[in-house]
Amino acid sequence: MAINCGIVGLPNVGKSTIFNALTSAGAESANYPFCTIEPNVGIVQVPDPRMDQLSAIVNPQKIQPTTIEFVDIAGLVKGASQGEGLGNQFLGHIRSVDAVVHV
Numbered sequence: 001m002a003i004n005c006g007i008v009g010l011p012n013v014g015k016s017t018i019f020n021a022l023t024s025a026g027a028e029s030a031n032y033p034f035c036t037i038e039p040n041v042g043i044v045q046v047p048d049p050r051m052d053q054l055s056a057i058v059n060p061q062k063i064q065p066t067t068i069e070f071v072d073i074a075g076l077v078k079g080a081s082q083g084e085g086l087g088n089q090f091l092g093h094i095r096s097v098d099a100v101v102h103v
Contacts, residue, residue, distance in 0.1 A: 002043070002067040006097035011075030015103050016040065019072035027072060039093050040072035071097055 007015045016027050023042025046066045055063050073093045094100065 002069055004069045004071065004096065004098045005101050006039075006071045006073050006094050006099070007101045007103060008073050008094060009075060009103035013075070013103050015075065016072050018101075018103060019070055022070055039074070042070050042072075044068050044070065070101075073097075 007019055009015050019025065019040055019042060020027055023044055025040060025042040027040040027042075044067060046068060048065060051063055051065060071093070
């Protein structure tokens with residue numbers, strides 16, 4: 001079961017840069033507000049050296065490491081509750097994540 005982490009913060013603080021560093025996705029990151037409108041999604045496998053030891057004991061047909069899904073969510077601006085920026089669209093994007101990574 002994968003965990004889903006949403007990267008959130010103010011505009012132009014480096015959310016997309018951190019997303020690209022974690023996922024090697026190559027998402028656009030530029031120095032202007034709302035460069036990211038639709039969330040970028042990247043999936044990263046989590047290496048675990050114990051998997052080799054366990055698979056030697058159990059001898060499964062397939063070894064499937066766990067993954068973390070990172071979601072680069074657009075920046076939240078002051079007044080979003082009154083419709084500024086992405087407003088309620090931001091809430092729709094963040095609702096689907098399991099954990100929030102605040103930048």
